[in-house]
Amino acid sequence: MITDYKKHDLYGKTLIQKIELAPPFKFEFPITQQACFLYVKEGEAEYQIDGEEIEVTANYSLLLNCMNSGKQVRNSKSNSNCEIVIVTFYPEILKKIYERELPKLLQKPKNAISNKSSEKINSDFLIQKYIEGLLFYFKNPSLISEDILVLKLKEIILLLSQTQNSESIQLILSQLFSPAAYTFKQVIEANLFSQLTIEELAQQNNLSVSSFKREFAKIYRDTPANYIKMKKLEKAAELLQVSDKRITEIAFACGFNDLANFTKSFTSRYNVSPTNYRQQLNNSQQL
Missing domain, CATH: 1.10.10.60 (Homeodomain-like)
Known part of the structure; x- marks a missing residue:
């Protein structure tokens, strides 16, 4: 059950969301032609892909590509509430904010042999601080502006490029611009x-x-x-x-x-x- 929902839009599209859920819950997030970064701030959530159940606990996150529409996070086991923050990546917005050239993380890797569609990202101090910054703006929505949202979008791209999961993340995000041969x-x-x-x-x-x-x-x-x-x-x-x-x-x-x-x-x-x-x-x- 959703107990609280807030969002901020950029160029007419939902860029960041904060959702609080009380168990048992099921939250479906269709993201056709997009990708998203989903961060669990509190509690825990489960995500299933290719028959494998992935558990995402507090301070861990998931990156999901545009082929995962209709997927969902859920929790029927825990008694504690869950708070998640979602940043959505739209190819048209990314092209707009990176006018000259897309950063390496968004470019198709050389010798790419996978159409990987999700990656669990380990707890990372800088990403935790990034999420705290987003939560500040949810508490103070009057301070949000288009320029700040663009900066926050570029910031998460930079932080993801520096994680130990960066190669898998590049495989996923580059598919927004160079689609793989999908199943x-x-x-x-x-x-x-x-x-x-x-x-x-x-x-x-x-x-x-x-x-x-x-x-x-x-x-x-x-x-x-x-x-x-x-x-x-x-x-x-x-x-x-x-x-x-x-x-x-x-x-x-x-x-x-x-x-x-x-x-x-x-x-x-x-x-x-x-x-x-x-x-x-x-x-x-x-x-």
Whole structure:
């Protein structure tokens, strides 16, 4: 359960977020076409990738690439609250703030042979101090400016380049600008919230529609239409909880091109309309 949520935007996109969660919790953070640095300030969280469960405790962090949309951090074991800070990397913003040349960390490594998608980053004193600086601005939002956000974005890039994980981090972040040859599953997850048709998704994987559906069923044990629809609704439920966006904006952000269809699908899935779902959440947090 989310007990507190704050964010700051840069050039119209969410750059940094602070989320406080009470266990048991599940926080889904779709990041299609982006990457993010997720830092656990207090408590602990779990993240699963390729069947492996990664535990991230206080002062440790994760770097996740743009192929991880729909992933989530969760905790059903601990009794303590969790506080996480997320910095999101958008290729268009990075290109804008580094006008002349991207730093080495964002450039494709020579002899790169991996499309690595996540890296757990060990506790680092300088990164801890960086997070403390971000928390200061969350406590004093009136001091935030566009220039400060640009500086904080450049600062985390510099700090990540100096960690012992820098080679793996470069592999991940460089994919924002030089995409690797992605697997079937990565292509699906990258386009979960797009407007692509089943035919277009099949083309993305160089498969016929029939072959695509067989491969999809083998991996996800579901039909493409049903699986993608459920993921879109899960994302919508998350956005209704953590954002103040209008219902129409959320519907389009989650890949629905018709508000009536979204409302009907959401009500069928959660047994309550999007509007009432948000109201129930607000009421429960006020108790």
